[in-house]
Amino acid sequence: MVQTVILATVVIYLLGMLAVGFYFQQKGMEDITDFFLAGKGAPWYLVALSFFATAIGAGGTIGLVAGTFESESITEFWSYGITLASSFVVAFLLGRKLPNTKNITIPSLLEDRYDERTRVIAVPFYILRFVSTLAAQWLAAGTIISFIFADTLTVTQGAIIGAVIITIYTAAGGMSAVMWTDFIQGVLLFVGLWVVAIVAIGDFGGFSAMTTQVTAVAPQAFDLFALNWxxxxxxxxTLVPSLLVRQGYLQRIMSARSPRDGFIGANLNGIIGFAYIPVPLLIGAMGLVMYADIDNPQFILPQMMRDLLPTWLAAILLAALVAAIMSSGDSFLLSGASNFVDDIYLRYLNPDASNRRQRRVSRIAVVGLMVGSLFLSIILPNIIDLIVFGALALTGGVLVPWLAAFYWPRGTTDGAFWSLAIGASATVAWWWIGYFADTSEYLGLHPIFIGLPLSIVLFFAISLLQEPEYENALRTARKHELTSLEERTLRAMDESAETYDE
Known part of the structure; x- marks a missing residue:
C-alpha cells in the first residue's frame, strides 16, 4: 500500500510537469528567442527560483547529503556555499546587462564583440560541458527513480524514463516551460527538505540532543572549518569565475523582462540558496547516526523520508527529489540545444531559416542532445570524468574576453581569440596530465591556475600592443543597449583622439 501511494504520487507529479510543457506549447512561440529565452519576459521571482532549482539540483541535494555522510563533516558546505555566494557576483557584474542582450548564447555575443574565430573556438567547450552535465543528471535520475520503484527498475531504465520525461516537456514548451517547472520544483524542494530536517531533528529529541548524538559518532561533524584553508x-x-561563464545559469538572467528583474532575481537566488543549504548538510550529519550501515549514502535522504514521514507526505517529498534532478536536467538540455541551433545551424547551415523551421530544429536539437548524452552515460559512464575539462576550459579561456566584452572597450579580436584558445588549451592540457597521473592537481596546481593566468596576460598584452578596435565595442554596446559600455567606449575614443592630436 505504501509503495503504491508513493508510485502514484510520483507519476501524477511527472504528468503534471508534462502538462506544463504542453500548456506553453499551445500558447505558441514566435521564434527561438521565445523558445530559448522565454520571450525575454521572465519576472524576477521566476528568474530567482529557476536559477535556484537549476543550480542546487540533484547534486546540491543528494550530493551534499552523501558528501556530508562520507566526510563526517559539514565542510561540504564550502563547495556549494561559495557557488551560492558567486551568484551575488554575477548579479553585480552581469545582472543588469544580460537582460538587454539580443543573443541566445554566450558564443554568439562573443562574436558580436570580437569576431567569428572567438565564437567558433568557444562553442565546442560549451557543448562538451552540457553533454557531461546531462550524462551525470541522467545517472542521478536513474538512481533515484530506481529507488522509488523499489528496485523493480534498474538504474539504466530509470535514467531512460527520467530523460524522456524531461525532454518531452522541454521540447514542447521551451524556456517558459522549463522556468515554470523549475519554479514549482524549487518551491517544493525548499519547503519539502526543511520539513524532513525538522521532523528528523524532532525524532532525535531536539536540536541539542541531535548534535550530541552526532558528535559522539563524528566529533568534527559540525566544525565548518575542519577543512584546509x-x-x-x-x-x-575556481568556483566564483566558473559561475560567470556558465551559460545554463546566465540564460535565466538573459530571459528576464528587464535589467531590474535580472539583478533582483540573481541576488534572490543567492539568498534562497543560503537559506536552503543547511538542510542537506544536517540530513547528512544525522544520517551518521540513523543510517550508519547504509550501503549507498545517496539513499539516505529518500530512506529518511520513507521512515519518518506519513506516507502521503513522503510520497510528495520523494517527488521533490525527482524535481531536484529534473530542474537541472531540463535547464542544461535547453541551454546545450541553444548552442547547436544558434551557434551552428543558424550561423552556418541555414541562416535564413523561417521561424517555423527554427522552432522545429530547436526541438530536434533538444531530443538529439538527450539521446547523445543518455547513450554516453549508459555505454561509457566514465565519459563524465573524461570530458569534465569542458567546464574548466570555459573558466580558463572564455572568462576574460567574456567579462571584458562588457567592461573594457580596449580589448581586440586577436587578444580575445588567443587568450581564449591558449588559456583553454593550457587548462585542458594540465587536466589531462593530471588525469593520467591520477591526480586533480598535477604538481600541486589546479588546472585553472595554469590556464586563467595565461588567458589574462595574453588578452591584455595583445590588446595593448595592437591598435584599439573601438568600433567593435561601440557597435556591440548599441546593439545590446549596454549604456555603460557605450559611455566607456566614447570616452576612450575621445581620449585617443586627443592623444593623437597632441
Missing part, C-alpha cells in the same frame, strides 16, 4: 581558497578561485 588552501582548499577553501581553491574553491573561491
Amino acid at each position: 588552501t582548499l577553501i581558497a581553491a574553491y573561491i578561485v
Whole structure:
C-alpha cells in the first residue's frame, strides 16, 4: 500500500510537469528567442527560483547529503556555499546587462564583440560541458527513480524514463516551460527538505540532543572549518569565475523582462540558496547516526523520508527529489540545444531559416542532445570524468574576453581569440596530465591556475600592443543597449583622439 501511494504520487507529479510543457506549447512561440529565452519576459521571482532549482539540483541535494555522510563533516558546505555566494557576483557584474542582450548564447555575443574565430573556438567547450552535465543528471535520475520503484527498475531504465520525461516537456514548451517547472520544483524542494530536517531533528529529541548524538559518532561533524584553508581558497578561485561563464545559469538572467528583474532575481537566488543549504548538510550529519550501515549514502535522504514521514507526505517529498534532478536536467538540455541551433545551424547551415523551421530544429536539437548524452552515460559512464575539462576550459579561456566584452572597450579580436584558445588549451592540457597521473592537481596546481593566468596576460598584452578596435565595442554596446559600455567606449575614443592630436 505504501509503495503504491508513493508510485502514484510520483507519476501524477511527472504528468503534471508534462502538462506544463504542453500548456506553453499551445500558447505558441514566435521564434527561438521565445523558445530559448522565454520571450525575454521572465519576472524576477521566476528568474530567482529557476536559477535556484537549476543550480542546487540533484547534486546540491543528494550530493551534499552523501558528501556530508562520507566526510563526517559539514565542510561540504564550502563547495556549494561559495557557488551560492558567486551568484551575488554575477548579479553585480552581469545582472543588469544580460537582460538587454539580443543573443541566445554566450558564443554568439562573443562574436558580436570580437569576431567569428572567438565564437567558433568557444562553442565546442560549451557543448562538451552540457553533454557531461546531462550524462551525470541522467545517472542521478536513474538512481533515484530506481529507488522509488523499489528496485523493480534498474538504474539504466530509470535514467531512460527520467530523460524522456524531461525532454518531452522541454521540447514542447521551451524556456517558459522549463522556468515554470523549475519554479514549482524549487518551491517544493525548499519547503519539502526543511520539513524532513525538522521532523528528523524532532525524532532525535531536539536540536541539542541531535548534535550530541552526532558528535559522539563524528566529533568534527559540525566544525565548518575542519577543512584546509588552501582548499577553501581553491574553491573561491575556481568556483566564483566558473559561475560567470556558465551559460545554463546566465540564460535565466538573459530571459528576464528587464535589467531590474535580472539583478533582483540573481541576488534572490543567492539568498534562497543560503537559506536552503543547511538542510542537506544536517540530513547528512544525522544520517551518521540513523543510517550508519547504509550501503549507498545517496539513499539516505529518500530512506529518511520513507521512515519518518506519513506516507502521503513522503510520497510528495520523494517527488521533490525527482524535481531536484529534473530542474537541472531540463535547464542544461535547453541551454546545450541553444548552442547547436544558434551557434551552428543558424550561423552556418541555414541562416535564413523561417521561424517555423527554427522552432522545429530547436526541438530536434533538444531530443538529439538527450539521446547523445543518455547513450554516453549508459555505454561509457566514465565519459563524465573524461570530458569534465569542458567546464574548466570555459573558466580558463572564455572568462576574460567574456567579462571584458562588457567592461573594457580596449580589448581586440586577436587578444580575445588567443587568450581564449591558449588559456583553454593550457587548462585542458594540465587536466589531462593530471588525469593520467591520477591526480586533480598535477604538481600541486589546479588546472585553472595554469590556464586563467595565461588567458589574462595574453588578452591584455595583445590588446595593448595592437591598435584599439573601438568600433567593435561601440557597435556591440548599441546593439545590446549596454549604456555603460557605450559611455566607456566614447570616452576612450575621445581620449585617443586627443592623444593623437597632441
